[in-house]
Amino acid sequence: TLIGEKPSEDFEAEIRKIVTNNVSHDVKLHHLHSHKYGDNRELTFHIRLPAGMRLEEAHRIAEELENKIREEMNIEATIHLEPLFHKKNEKN
Template identity: 45%
Template sequence: MKIIFGHGRAELIATIFVGILLAIVGANFTYESILKLSSHESVEYGKYAIIVTVVSIVVKEMMAQYSIYFGNKTSSTSLVADGWHHRSDAISSVVILVGIFIGKYFWWMDGILGLIVSFLIFYTTYKILKEALSLFLGERIDDELKESIQKIGFDTFMRDLDPHHFLIHKYGHHSELTFHISLSGNMSLAEAHRMATQYENKIKEKFNIGVTIHIDSLDY
């Protein structure tokens, strides 16, 4: 289990690192674009620049599609983040291509397009970091999963165990769920442990996640 958790955390850290790199790229685009606008700098490109830019767009978008597809399929946040990194490069190349064709007519076009790219990169960075940090710190489960867990408890023990204080941690492909249930203080430790273990196993079988249940006493 240590290996699973370690690899999962490493993947989230890698995702955060990619997000930080994207933020740096966005900041650099912003800086360069402002310099171009302030200096009234226009740019001219040759035909080889057009060919290289088109090839770059196609290759980078293919890499983005591949990374995002397999990232979603395997629930790998680092692959998805890497895919968006490739896509930001492809979008940047599209902007450059637009600038090649119309930039010669408007000196400010390259700078404005650069600022647009910066905005797109910052927005992508925000989404990547928000998701990665949320997973890293732990999330509350969604209402549908919570209701399913409550139903499993009621169907198994024919009573309301008052499941509460849900928290889920994701480690790459592995998820760990913790929550509390309330049992009578007069119940023996062995019986309470048996019920909690049975409840954990039912949830594991249905959702394929690790489960740890903390037992609260109804008398306190």
């Protein structure tokens, strides 16, 4: 396994399922990368949460997802948070 490789479609589907099943907000997941260091596997990805969400709430969601991934898949995850805008003229 190469460091920083794009995960398989099955692996990505598993992560998306965990996110979907554990977050009640509209979440957009992207930039998913798997990193392997010897026997350790780490995961990094970005999620977009509603732009008006309080930082405390967004951080809680990210921590809960990181913990769930650790529990279910034995993988350390780091999640980068981004605002999700719903107006047509705003970019993500």
